[in-house]
Amino acid sequence: MWEYTDTVREHFLKPRNAGELADANAIGEVGSLACGDALKLFLKINDEGIIEDASFQTFGCASAIASSSALTEMIKGKTVEEAAKVTNKDIATYLGGLPREKMHCSVMGQEALEAALRNWRGEPAEKQHEHEGKLVCKCFGVTDVQIRRAIEENNLKTVEEVTNYTKAGGGCGECLDTIQDILDEELGKPKLKEFNPAPKSIMTNVQRMQKVMQVLQDEVRPRLAADGGDIELVDVDGHRVVVALRGLCSNCSSRTVTLKDLVEKILREQVEPEIVVEEVKA
Numbered sequence: 001m002w003e004y005t006d007t008v009r010e011h012f013l014k015p016r017n018a019g020e021l022a023d024a025n026a027i028g029e030v031g032s033l034a035c036g037d038a039l040k041l042f043l044k045i046n047d048e049g050i051i052e053d054a055s056f057q058t059f060g061c062a063s064a065i066a067s068s069s070a071l072t073e074m075i076k077g078k079t080v081e082e083a084a085k086v087t088n089k090d091i092a093t094y095l096g097g098l099p100r101e102k103m104h105c106s107v108m109g110q111e112a113l114e115a116a117l118r119n120w121r122g123e124p125a126e127k128q129h130e131h132e133g134k135l136v137c138k139c140f141g142v143t144d145v146q147i148r149r150a151i152e153e154n155n156l157k158t159v160e161e162v163t164n165y166t167k168a169g170g171g172c173g174e175c176l177d178t179i180q181d182i183l184d185e186e187l188g189k190p191k192l193k194e195f196n197p198a199p200k201s202i203m204t205n206v207q208r209m210q211k212v213m214q215v216l217q218d219e220v221r222p223r224l225a226a227d228g229g230d231i232e233l234v235d236v237d238g239h240r241v242v243v244a245l246r247g248l249c250s251n252c253s254s255r256t257v258t259l260k261d262l263v264e265k266i267l268r269e270q271v272e273p274e275i276v277v278e279e280v281k282a
Contacts, residue, residue: 003099004062004063004099005095005096005097006096007066007094007096008095008096008098009066011066011067011095012062012063012066012069015065015066015068016069017054017055017056017072017076018055018065018068019055019057020042020055021042021054023044024042024043024044024055025044025045025120026042026044026045026117026119027040027042027116028041028043028112028113028114028118028119028125029041029112029115030108030111031059031060037059037061037064037167038058038059038060039057039058039060039064039068039108040058040112041054041055041056041068041071041113042054042055042056045120049079050077050078050079050080051076051078051080051083052076053076054071054072054075054076055072056069056072061102061105061235062234062242063098063102063106063235064105064108066095067091067098067105067108067109068112070091070094070095071086071091071109071112071113074091075113083113084117087153088107088109088110088153088154088165089106089153089154091106091110100161100164101164103154103165104165104167107150107165107166133148136168136175136178136182137168137169137170137179138172138175140166140167140168140170142166142168144178146166147166147168147182148182150165150166151182151183151186151187152186156183157183158183159176159180159183170206172204203272205236205237205238208238208272211270211271212236212271215266215270215271216243216263219270220263220266224245224247224249224258224262227248227249229246229247229249229252230245230249231243231246231249231263232245232246239272240276240278241264241267241275241276241277241278242277242278242279242280243279244280245258245279255279259278259279263277264276
C-alpha cells in the first residue's frame with residue numbers, strides 16, 4: 001500500500017493552477033492518453049524571461065496531479081534559466097517524497113517543463129517516439145538515451161526502478177531484457193548468463209485501469225445512481241483500486257459495505273479476483 005505525504009494529498013485533492021491558461025505563450029505536452037498518463041503545461045513568460053503564471057491539464061493518477069500542481073507552484077516567479085534547472089527530484093522533494101512506483105509522474109513534470117521551454121524558444125517539439133536514441137519500450141515510447149539518463153540522474157540499480165521512473169517495461173514486458181542490458185552497461189556489472197524476469201501478471205496496469213473504468217461505468221455507477229449516489233475512480237496501483245464516493249453515498253453510514261460488498265465484489269468478478277478497493281481520504 002502506498003504512503004502519500006500530506007503535501008501530496010493536498011495537491012491532489014486541491015490542485016493549484018489546474019486548467020488551461022488562456023494567454024499562455026509556452027506550452028509543453030508529454031505522455032499519451034493511450035499509455036494512461038498525459039500532461040499539458042501552460043506558461044506565461046514576460047519579456048524579461050520571467051514566468052508570470054503557469055497551469056496544467058493532466059490525465060493521470062493522484063501522483064501525476066500532485067506533481068503537476070507542485071511544479072506550477074515551484075516555477076511561478078522564476079526566470080526561464082532558473083526554471084530550466086528544476087528536476088524531477090526537486091518536484092518529489094517539494095511534495096515530501098513520492099512512492100517509488102510513482103516517480104515517473106515527477107519525471108513527466110520535468111519533461112513537460114522542458115517541452116514548454118523549447119516551445120517558448122521556438123525550437124521544434126519532440127514528437128512521441130522521436131526522442132534521441134534507439135527505441136527500447138514500444139508501449140511507452142522510451143529510448144535507451146532516456147533510460148540511461150534516468151539511471152545516471154537517479155542512481156537506479158534495478159529494472160523495477162527503471163520502470164518506476166520511466167514506465168519502460170511496464171506494458172507488454174518484451175523490453176525487460178534490453179533494460180537489464182542497459183543497466184549492466186551503465187553500472188559496469190557482468191551480464192548474467194540467464195535472465196529470468198519475475199512472472200508477470202496476465203493484465204498490465206494500463207489494461208487493468210481501462211477495465212476497471214469500464215466496469216465502474218457500466219455496472220457500478222448505474223446501481224449507485226439508483227440511490228442518489230455516484231463513484232469516481234482516483235487511482236489504480238496493481239490490484240489496489242482507490243475510489244471516492246459521491247452524492248448520497250459520500251455521507252452514507254453504510255459506505256464501507258457499499259465499497260466491499262458491491263464495488264469490490266463486482267471488480268473482483270469482472271476484472272481480477274485480487275482487486276482490493278479503498279476509499280480516498282480527504
